[in-house]
Amino acid sequence: MPKNRQIVLDSRPQGEASAANFKLLTTDTPALADGQVLVRHHYLSLDPYMRGRMNEGKSYAQPQPLGQVMIGGTVGEVAESRNPKYAAGDKVVGMGGWQEYSVVDGNQPGALRKVSTSQVPLSHYLGAVGMPGVTAWYGLVKIIEPKAGQTVVVSAASGAVGSAVGVLAKKRGARAVGVAGGAEKCRYVTEELGFDACIDYKQHKDAQSLSQALKEACPGGVDGYFENVGGIVLDAVLLRANSFARIAMCGMISGYDGKPIPMQYPQLILTNRMRIEGFIVSEHMEVWPEALAELGQLVGSGELKPRESVAQGLESAPEAFMGLLRGRNFGKQLVKLV
Amino acid sequence: MPKNRQIVLDSRPQGEASAANFKLLTTDTPALADGQVLVRHHYLSLDPYMRGRMNEGKSYAQPQPLGQVMIGGTVGEVAESRNPKYAAGDKVVGMGGWQEYSVVDGNQPGALRKVSTSQVPLSHYLGAVGMPGVTAWYGLVKIIEPKAGQTVVVSAASGAVGSAVGVLAKKRGARAVGVAGGAEKCRYVTEELGFDACIDYKQHKDAQSLSQALKEACPGGVDGYFENVGGIVLDAVLLRANSFARIAMCGMISGYDGKPIPMQYPQLILTNRMRIEGFIVSEHMEVWPEALAELGQLVGSGELKPRESVAQGLESAPEAFMGLLRGRNFGKQLVKLV
Structure with missing residues (x-):
């Protein structure tokens, strides 16, 4: 199995967040159990909501636990599958977090969503069509x-x-x-x-x-x-x-x-x-199908031309996230992992 | 026709409102034209929204014009009528303003509403049932x-x-x-x-x-x-x-x-x-009938026991209004005019 690089939340910000709140680790990807899928992430999404998760205080979501892989949306490709619903090479959207690979229970509803890249480039599933x-x-x-x-x-x-x-x-x-x-x-x-x-x-x-x-x-x-x-x-x-x-x-x-x-x-x-x-x-999953249909059509027709800021490599994620918080990105902030 | 005492807005507040922003006048009540009704006010309602009308700035309502009778809800009795829908002695709710009498076009929809005092005292039509x-x-x-x-x-x-x-x-x-x-x-x-x-x-x-x-x-x-x-x-x-x-x-x-x-x-x-x-x-007149029905029932049954602070005489209205703005009233602030 391949090595996996991961970024965990190492400390909570006192006031301003900084790249030093994060830590890069290298681990082994575990062997797959029945029903599981190994996804190789192509892109990691960086989003403002992540700043809220870094705090301990009351928010709409549980705080990000210290020492665990930061939460985050990912798009990628199935590298290995022990689930009949997924085959190697399938393009999938999920919440893989700040890491290069994730192991996902393919039977958990909503954990992975297969997407087509014929009309919409893969990265846009983390942005305009995501x-x-x-x-x-x-x-x-x-x-x-x-x-x-x-x-x-x-x-x-x-x-x-x-x-x-x-x-x-x-x-x-x-x-x-x-x-x-x-x-x-x-x-x-x-x-x-x-x-x-x-x-x-x-x-x-x-x-x-x-x-x-x-x-x-x-x-x-x-x-x-x-x-x-x-x-x-x-x-x-x-x-x-x-x-x-x-x-x-x-x-x-x-x-x-x-x-x-x-x-x-x-x-x-x-x-x-x-x-x-x-x-x-x-909290409004009921609108996703209708919304994604309209957004996919707008991107496919060129009426919505999403911009992307792409940082290279997992190790660049903390600084790219600081840039997002300070408005230095231009359009959707992504980290390219392959 | 009887003499009518009126309170007009004489100046706009600079910062805090004061009783000196108002002026008491005495005028004649005009002779009635066809369709008009002369109402003798028993109670004038004082309400916080009036403070907003004293200012010139943008608000949800037009500012109260200087030199004109202050806006306000009133309950009273028809003193004289040249409108077949109203007879002397009818109890009515209206927007008569800060004065002892008002002349109302009885044919204007919503200008006057006849009420019964058999279950609900007249003054409560300016408060809990108003x-x-x-x-x-x-x-x-x-x-x-x-x-x-x-x-x-x-x-x-x-x-x-x-x-x-x-x-x-x-x-x-x-x-x-x-x-x-x-x-x-x-x-x-x-x-x-x-x-x-x-x-x-x-x-x-x-x-x-x-x-x-x-x-x-x-x-x-x-x-x-x-x-x-x-x-x-x-x-x-x-x-x-x-x-x-x-x-x-x-x-x-x-x-x-x-x-x-x-x-x-x-x-x-x-x-x-x-x-x-x-x-x-x-702006939500459509709910009034349903709301008034429930409120009338709650007051009639004694489940809602409204309190009133009653100031005596039109001349007491400005000071009573200052008291309302400073929380010195206890319950609905009224001015008794008869």
């Missing part, structure tokens, strides 16, 4: 519920989730406005993804300034906001929200390290009769 | 949607809205926990209204301390919160919220004067997958 895409779909379709002509704003607009939010909103006849960090990301958002406008938050030092930019980008106000970042972007959007605006709370990456960032104007929820709803997509 | 009661009903039944065994917290629990929230929650098998100011109000909330517990917020100087008290009063956490006040009570409840908790945002009286009060932990909306919804009851 968990981030379905996250975008759920928040937009089930919480924001945009009507044609309404305006939807999304933060981290060039990211795996944000890019899909905008394209899905445009398909529904809404105006899509992104918020992203830097001119290059904004150019991708408007020119390649087809958003109507994109605001570079790095040009704005506070919520008032950002709110003024939103006023120009959203002449009819904001009807829906897909929240990936929190902090001053949330405050700025609240200042531009229309009556009955909806906010889908998906991530608040700006507050993941250290102190929580207050919401400055909660009274606007009342005066605008807004609805704010937090969600995690793994 | 707008505040329906406000409680909508937020509890349509937003919080409590299930039997869940815990519902309500702030300003001894007030016209809060008292009804708790009694309606108990009827649905939920645990009802109030937050109110002072031992006397808390005693009323638990002993006369039948809440399971009531926390005196005056015993707590910050959200952490209040949150500890909530932990004791809500051993199973908080599933629903009916928000009447904002500020540290909102923060304290968020710290105790269960997964999928719902917050009905009805009022944020603590921030009505001067600076808005931030929400300290908005990330809890995400980690707890909460839903927060602001509403105003006048």
Whole structure:
């Protein structure tokens, strides 16, 4: 059996997370038992939710246990199978974690999903046609519920989730406005993804300034906001929200390290009769088939052109994850393992 | 025709509102035109929403125009009628404003509603069996949607809205926990209204301390919160919220004067997958008949025993309103005009 390199959580962050919180180990892959499958991972997905798992405190999920392989989505190929449902060479999506190989019980429902790479490249099953895409779909379709002509704003607009939010909103006849960090990301958002406008938050030092930019980008106000970042972007959007605006709370990456960032104007929820709803997509498995079908079609047709930042080799995962938390990635952050 | 005393908004508050923002005038009541009704007001309702109308800024309603009679709910008796639908002596609820008489177009839908005082005293049509009661009903039944065994917290629990929230929650098998100011109000909330517990917020100087008290009063956490006040009570409840908790945002009286009060932990909306919804009851007229029927029954049977603070004479309205904003009232604040 091949050697397996793994990254485990070695310590919990005190304030800011760092690459030193992780440790690289080399182990043997165990011999397969009946029903098991050995998967060789081609790509590991890095996602903001992982930052929450590094903490001990109360969150929606159990904390990542110290000394165990970090949780994470993976795509790869079956290397060896003792399960009749899987054959060597099958392409599969799973939650293999931060390691090069995983041993999976092929009979556990949902543990592995076979995918086809004829229309969609394998890596996109970790992005636009995977968990981030379905996250975008759920928040937009089930919480924001945009009507044609309404305006939807999304933060981290060039990211795996944000890019899909905008394209899905445009398909529904809404105006899509992104918020992203830097001119290059904004150019991708408007020119390649087809958003109507994109605001570079790095040009704005506070919520008032950002709110003024939103006023120009959203002449009819904001009807829906897909929240990936929190902090001053949330405050700025609240200042531009229309009556009955909806906010889908998906991530608040700006507050993941250290102190929580207050919401400055909660009274606007009342005066605008807004609805704010937090969600995690793994609690809404019922929408996955419908969402994946639409997302696969959008990627296949080229209407949604996902960007990827690809780090090379398992050992690069901790630094690539730090980059993701600080917005240094451009599009979906992956680690290539083969 | 009788003389009419009226209170108009004379100036807008700079920071805290004061009685000096109002002015008392005496005018003549005009002769009635065909279709009109002259109503002599018995009670004027004072409600927190009026504070919002005193400002010029964006809110859910138009600001109260300067120099015009302050908006307000009234109950009274038809003094004279030139409309076949109304006869002198009819008891009616309307939006007569801060004055002793009003002239109403009896043909305008919803302008006046005839009520019976055989089961429910006239004044309660401004409270438990009126707008505040329906406000409680909508937020509890349509937003919080409590299930039997869940815990519902309500702030300003001894007030016209809060008292009804708790009694309606108990009827649905939920645990009802109030937050109110002072031992006397808390005693009323638990002993006369039948809440399971009531926390005196005056015993707590910050959200952490209040949150500890909530932990004791809500051993199973908080599933629903009916928000009447904002500020540290909102923060304290968020710290105790269960997964999928719902917050009905009805009022944020603590921030009505001067600076808005931030929400300290908005990330809890995400980690707890909460839903927060602001509403105003006048936008949900479809629920009024069902809500009023249940509330009338609860008051008639004595299960809901509304408290009232009654100020005497129109001239006392400004000071009574200041008292309401500062929590000096006990139950529904009224002004008796006859």
